[in-house]
Amino acid sequence: MDFFAAQDHARRTTRLLVGWFAAAVVAIVLVVYVALALVLGLGGGDAPGAPPPSLWQPDLLLATAVVVGGFILLGSLYKIVALAGGGGAAVAEALGGRLVPRDSRDPLERRLINVVDEMAIAAGLPAPPVYILDAEQGINAFAAGARTTEGVVAVTRGTLERLSRDELQGVIAHEFSHVLNGDMRLNLRLMGVLHGILLLTLIGRILLRGARGSDKNAAPVLLMGLVLVVVGYIGVLFGKIIKAAVSRQREFLADAAAVQFTRNPVGLAGALKRIAGYGSELGHPRAEEASHMFFGSGLALSRVFATHPPIEERIRRIDPSFRPDEARAMPPPPAPEEEAADALGGLGDELSVGLAGRVALDPNELAAAVGTVRPEHVDYAQHLLATLPPGLHDAAHRPGGAQAVAFALLLSPDGETADRQLDTVRAAHGDAIATQAAELRGTVRTAGRALRLPLLDLALPALRELSDEARQAVLATVDALVRADGRVSLFEYAVQRLLQRALQPRPRLSAVLLTPHRLRQDCGLLFSMLARAGHVLETEVEAAFTHAGRFAPLDGPYPLLDRAAIRPESIDAALDRLAASTPPFRRRLVEACAAAVIWDGRVTPAEFELLRTVGEALDCPLPPLPPAAVAGPL
Template identity: 45%
Template sequence: MNFFEQQARARRSSSRLVFLFALAVAGIVLAIDLAVALVAGPDPRLLAFTTLAALCVIGLGSLYRLASLRGGGDAVALQFGGTPVPDDARDPSLRRLRNVVEEIAIASGVPVPGLYVLEKETAINAFAAGYSSSDAAIAVTRGALDRLNRDELQGVIAHEFSHVLNGDMRLNIRLIGVLFGILMISLIGRKVLYLGSGSRGRDTAWITVAALVALVVGSIGLFFARMIKASVSRSRERLADASAVQFTRQTAGLAGALKKIAGLPDGARLNDRADAEEASHMLFGDGVGFSGLFATHPPILERIQALEPGFRGEQLERLRSQWALAPPSGLEEDRMMGLDAPRAVLPAHDARLDVTPPMVAAQVGAPEADDYRRADAIVSRMPEALVALAHSRDAVRSLVLGLLLDRDDAVRERQLAEITARLGDGVARGAAMLQGGELAALHPMQRLPLAAIAFPVLRRRPRPDLEVFLDTVHAVVHCDGHVSLFEYCLARLLAVQLRESLDPRRHARFGRRKPGSVRTEFSTLLAVVAQAGNPDDPAAAQRAYLAGLQRVLPRDHMPYAPPGDGVLALDRVWPALDALEPLAKQLMVEAVTAAASHDGRISVAESELLRTICGVLHCPLPPGLEAA
């Protein structure tokens, strides 16, 4: 199942959630009406009132909980006890976590998520939360940082990234919200019993009876809530394990993490049981201890054996005995196994990449071992000073704007004037110094990834600051009347991802449009891509355009007509193309690749444009393809 099929599955899962929720609400309302009818008789007006009251309580409860999660991944992580990882973390475990997450984010082609640690949890666990990749957050327990080596931590994080890529996160947040509404009746009954426990009198007795009825009826809600979470979660956890292995191309890391969960006393169970139950469907491991019908995860031994078929229960017992005497230390295992050395190199600056449309479409949302090794090379060979600036709240704006400064002195002076007018002289001077220093020597394949590393720091700035920053980016890109491919790519990705992080719920939706309804937009997109790849050869550009059109609209005759405003014409096509259904987006990716590689190869600049198109349309593409 590829990325687009998984997105379609996630959309169907959302529909199934609505059905299960409606079924649960119907069961609760019928139970309440039955209880009222037994006590007060079958009065239609009274039953209508209780039905309406129950629906209002459930609906308002769900709306309240969803509103409390409106902030997306960061809000969820904070509500469940997460502590943000500092930008200047000195703790080796936190630095290792940041490195692993950044590498996997770059390898998968998504913005680097926010990072959180559950400091009070000694168990091994993690979760990903958010409405989309632009507002995603990943939280890991302190136990995971202390006990897992780098390969094992990588396996856990890759598992969580599969939830980011497959559209599972938004379903997880909706589950928290709607299930809270189902549980409201029970919560009200429990609260009334607690407040009235010391009172006496006839009226109090009736209130107590009503509270007990609410508790009993609420148990129906609890049953449905646990059943819904279990039915939605188990299959997705198996898929996430398989995706993590596909990503890293080694089973030892993920299997090792699962073995440590099974073999250590703390396992994966969280200390805060209330939070653990509400978030049980989001966790990497079983944080509550449910089994049977209510189990949100497959049995731990089954998960291990899916990765290592020869593993047996007796081996697990030996590991338990070994770790009881000497608990594992992740950092010490890293040093002993040499897991902290870079393992890959970057291609030449002028390399041309050998690709095919199906190959690129298969890589969307499905990074593999080569992508991870390339991301490892990109991050490990990035100058430490630049990475430090990307993590600095004070310097990050200068860094990103420095990437956009022109080499021409006159143009650069106008750009710096725009920066000074909006953000001050200090930001402008910092951008100029970086553009003439470390940024000038940066490999082309490291520019967008460096911006991705800076993204979590940028998105934590106040909304007014972000609006001014994005306005500055727009002014810097357009001040000379000419927008290069790289300028457009970086500016557009920043605008889309930062604006989505400001209002994540607004952008969390699956499209439903068919290719035939966006013919004009497809034509414009393919014409821009063809022209960008063949600026001095109109005949070659036309051939590239037709190669792409044949992929997506083979029966339509739409003549090649390159737009006069070049790459800026893409601004007009994004809304319609982003509304395509998932499988139609697969055709779109193949068509764009066919246009960019009509001769079988694409340049690094074309690769950046391809990644930008995929990123804006929520089809994350790894940072590089196979070099010829």
């Protein structure tokens, strides 16, 4: 899967969606205008000598366009803003979803969290919050969110209870494909666009209820209400067609990507076969709004309006020998306890948890790896989770422990500085969290650098369970820990940036505000930071910086900045602006960033750590380095 091509396709589809929406609004305005002209003519027909009603009334057309078009537009914008603010969590909760606690002891919920965690690590993403739709027995799932790093994954109770681990992994891999290829944001916008049209039906119903009296003017009001209801339903009808057109092909692509991710077509095919046997329908009254998001069709619709291809066709693309009677004859899945022994099937000692080596890479290869998941990444994630020290694993899945993990990552190797940092933690969060952070400090250091960012990614969902006030306290403490020794290391900056992005997300800047001059300055700042990150000699820094310029998305010249000019707040602002650029621009930017650290053809784990942070800030997630590529010790 080409991440940047998929993202660009999603942007083009969004523009098409705007065009379809505009065409629908124009059609609705014209229908309402004609109805109003007729109603007003009907109301004035009693006056003797009155002229016959005319369908051409420019003032009425303008007023209708302003009122009806403005109403639809405001309704859609309100919904889009609300969904962007609430994110995927708002969608999951609107459909009856329940947030699964990260420290859940339920075996089925634990298995689900583990599968989501391993797929997130394999994709180079923070582990997303997980929701369960407890009232739904059909087999279904969806991913929702405005950005790749801010999505949630939700599954139905039927998915949890009726699928094996391999089948569940296939479903989650399918949903992560939607996360990576830009479908989530498109789906939220589609929900918002259709909401404005749906409001006309609600107004029509209000008018119909108000016209039930015996007043002589009830007939025009009744007719107008009926027109709005009909127009609203016509809009919904076209909305279903639009959803079907947008979603169907993307489901085939997500199925193919899931098989590619897991190298296990049997898992995904098994999940689809169980849907063929059990069904995937949802009973929630708002399921229709989000039908285009689901793994399987959430509603029983005709093929014209179906948002998903026929289930048999999806199965046959994975398993050409499929016969319909197989779905009815599938045995029940094994219990989670029975699968535990096989959870690491196929893994051996050849996988190294640490990436303490030098890995040969190419800037083009690294950019091509963005947003992709290969089977070796999934194997690595499974192995990493299985070998993670139990104390770290358990702590990262509890809100209090997750705070201790984040603080432990930032404790200085210098004992005196670490003591001051722990005093800061104790004053803000209490003795228990400070003590746990001190206990985890040694474990974190022993586990190695390769575990640092994955460990933080695992802790982020538990940190998101904190109240807004507690989140702000965590960020304030992190800032104090980072500045405790009077300097900010690149790793400290990375941790602080990732935590701020997760716990205090900022609205995305508009690409309209970007100018070539501003982008060139931001790129120069980024190249300077990366060139200086892994090189000490000025000649090496200059060579790395020059190498980055050869891959840059804009022609130079780029100024090489001194270390004193590379400040955290400047980097934050630059990354926010660069994240609003187009996918083709960001592809070239990722190549240039990679070139800055691997100008000699190699990248160390520490440099990759920084690259991964930059990639995440640009909404370009980088998977972990392939363990098989480790060439030797530093």
